[in-house]
Every structure is written in structure tokens, then in C-alpha cells.
Amino acid sequence: METLRVLVVDDEPGMRLGVARALRGHVVTVPEIGEQVALRVDQAETGERALEMIRSDAPNILLLDYKLPGIDGLDVLKQIDGQRGPMATVMMTAYASLDTAISAIKKGAFDFLAKPFTPDELKTVVDKAAANIILARQARKLAREKRQARFEFISVLAHELKAPLNAIEGYLTTIRDRSAGDDEAVYSEMLDRALVRLEGMRKMIFDLLDLTRIESGKRKRELAALDVCEVAAAGVETFATEAAKQGVTVALDADDNAVLTADRGELEVIFNNLISNAIKYNREGGKVVVSIRGDEAGVKIRVRDTGIGMTEEESSRLFEDFVRIKNVKTRDILGSGLGLSIVRKLAHMYGGRVTAESEPDVGSTFTVVLGSDQAAEGSGDGSG
């Protein structure tokens, strides 16, 4: 268990002793993160001594008497301003006037205790201060992790955007220098590959824009009661040509009651990603079935294909950013690795989830469960 250090500053020995005794063996529980901390109490009898101790090794919690023989509590507070760091100061004062409390809090005190106080009152205030310190520390840790995740995202993004550029540049240079022999067919194949890589890059940029819009929450969402089947039908229609090209048939198995308060654009992104994957990762002559079921709780969308499928290890990584399953079967299939990560983020916005079941060489089934949108009921933002 971690120990937080408390420094009690008071010119009355009885008060210092009383505080030390009351906090001895006291364990603070921070319920928000289920963490427990112990306390260790140090003492100082003047403001000057307190400043010395703070400067050499700052405590986590400072219990500071207002009225001290030399410099007073407010002066101490003023002098440690700016170097306070993650220290919480509690003013103890017998002149528990509102003025004193306000001026102390204005100067950076966390809370105040009116003298005389009981051990329980002391513990309540110290508990609050300790929880505040622990939670602030937790928040800083999360912010750091978030920056780290951001950094990793950008590194991978740069890698994914540079790969097609390198490939395209390589082909164009070879074509310009005619360095692959005399067979014109070889060069025309290279041009086709370069165009395919360009298309892949375009897709990645579009997916990235989708993702950024979703994550920033800046996009104006237009929430309305939507017929999910109608949106699904439009999605199937969008990919009709693509499906025909791959020799894949797409069927819609719809339920009339599937009405959901949602943003149409977001639903389209979900269908587009799932249907396009089901076609891309299918086999010649394969099938895709899009089924929609609705009830009071929400809507269940299921997209089943008869494609190449995945192993369990592969499907476990599937919903992370930039994860593409790379093997012999997927080698020539284009994708950004962002589609399913986008679907997962959207499903979360609707209080739902997305799951995948798959068997290699048999096919995959993706199930998205969407609840009514939180924002649609809560803030009333953009409903209509």
C-alpha cells in the first residue's frame, strides 16, 4: 500500500500530537479507482520550519494553521505558490470566518478545517484531499497514456501512408527508366498496380477522415428515427457492382420493425464497412447475407459471408486500429485496417458492440448491436 505524507504545521504541541494520533493507522480508500493509501504524519511548529521542510521534500497533504508565531499560514501559502505541485493544503483556523476561508482557498488551499475539530472531521477532510491527489495523479497517467497511444497511431499511420507511396514511386521509376526489359505487358501491369495502390491510399484517407470525425465529436450529427432496413438496402445497392465483379451475391433479410434513432451517415459507415468486407474477403460464387432484427432495446445487424474466414488469434486483433489480417489469402485485398475499428467506435456511441465469429475457409459473421443513441435522449442535441 502506498503511503502519503502529511505535514501538520501548528505552534500548539497538543494540536500536532492530536492530529498525528488521529491519523495513525488511518487508511484512506479511494472508491473511484479502488485504491487504498496509508498516511505518515510529520510535524512543524512554525511557518519558517514548514517552508524549509516543504522545500527539501514536499508532503502530499499540508495541514496548515492560520495563526502562527512568525509568518502566518497565508504567507506560507503565498510562498509555496507555484512550487506546490501535487500538494493539497488544508487550512486549520480558529477564526473560521468565511473571509479567512475564502482568502486561503483563493491562494490555493484545497479546503479548510474550523478549530476545534473532531478526529472524524479531520479524517473526512484528509480523505478528500488524499482522494484528490490520487485521482489527479491517475488523470495525469491517463493523459500520458493517451499521448502515447496517439504517438503510436501516428507512427503506424505514417508507415501505412508511406508504403503505397514507396511502391508507386518504385513502379514509376522502373517505367521511366525502362529498367524491366522490353516486354511492354510488364510495364502496363506495373501501371495497374500503381493505380491499385493509389486507390488503396485514397480509401485510407477517407477512412481516416471518418475516424477523425467520429473521435473529435465535432461533426454535426443529425439524429432521426430511421428505418434501418432502408439504410441497409441502400448499402447493398452501393456495392452491387463490386459484388457482381467478384461473383458474390448479396441478400437482405430484413425485419420491418427495425427503427432506430440514429445519424444516417453513421449507419451508412457501419453498413458500408461490413458489406464491403464481406464481399472483399469472400470467394468466387460466394454469398453475403445481411440480416436486420429490431426490438424495443435496439437493432441487431448481422452480416454473414462465405469467405476466407479467420483463425481465433486473427479475429481477436481485428477491431484495433490499422490491424489487417495478412496472409496469403488476403495479400491482394486492399484495405486501410481502419474499417472495423470505425465500426466498433460507432457501435460504442450507440451503447452497443460489435462481435465477430469466424472459421477459416468457411466464413465470418459480424454482429453489431445498436441501442438507442445516448445523445439522442440526453442532450437533445440535433434531434429532429
Add this chain to the structure above:
Amino acid sequence: MTAKNKTILVVDDDSDYLLQLRMRLEAAGYEVITADGQQGALDVLEKRMPDLAVVDLMMEHPDSGFVVCHHIKKRDPAVPVILVTGLTSETGMEFDAETDEERSWVKADVVLDKPIRFEQLQREMERLMKGA
């Protein structure tokens, strides 16, 4: 120095990049075997050792290239390995294989930044295979 009878293993998860490098190396007279990732490379190495390997860093995993390099050097420390990476310019993280300390964890003889210039690659290959 002749490229004759030298077998080069090229490992990269980008099939276009792999194809391009294969073409250029074959045009330069090398025999080329390719692998499209960490696992593929380890499978190839089970069957035969090349005279030199050109290995991409980020493949299935961000450190796949390190794993492949390590594997080659463990099997035969004499086989030169060129690690190719876009890592430095993408992340600002820098590493090289120029000092002994770096070579103790980067099991490569040379680290080249992507996109590589073929002439530079070829120069490094010839230098590393000299006397082999």
C-alpha cells in the same frame, strides 16, 4: 565482385515492394528468395540460409524485422543482414547499427532508411559480401 551464385533473402510485407526489389536484384544477377513477413522468413530460413538478407522492420508486428535479424544471426553470424526501415523518419526514434552497443541489440550490419536508393543498397551488399 560478382553477383553470381549469391542468394539474397528479401523480407517485406508489401508485395509490390517485394516484387520491385526482386526484379532489380535479379537484373543485377542475384538469385532472390522472398518472404512476405516474419513467419514466412522463419519458414524459409528453416530450409536454407541465404548469402545476405534484406529485412523490413515493421511487418506483422512493429518489431518483426528485429526478430528475423536475430534469428539469422543466431543461426549464422557470418551472414550479413541489412535492416530496412521507415521508422526513423516516422517516429523520430533513432537507432543504428554503427556501434558495438547498438549492434548488441540491433542484430543487423547496416540499417537503411526507406525509401532506399537501389544503388546504395547494392553498394552496401557488395561491401558486406566482399571476401565471403
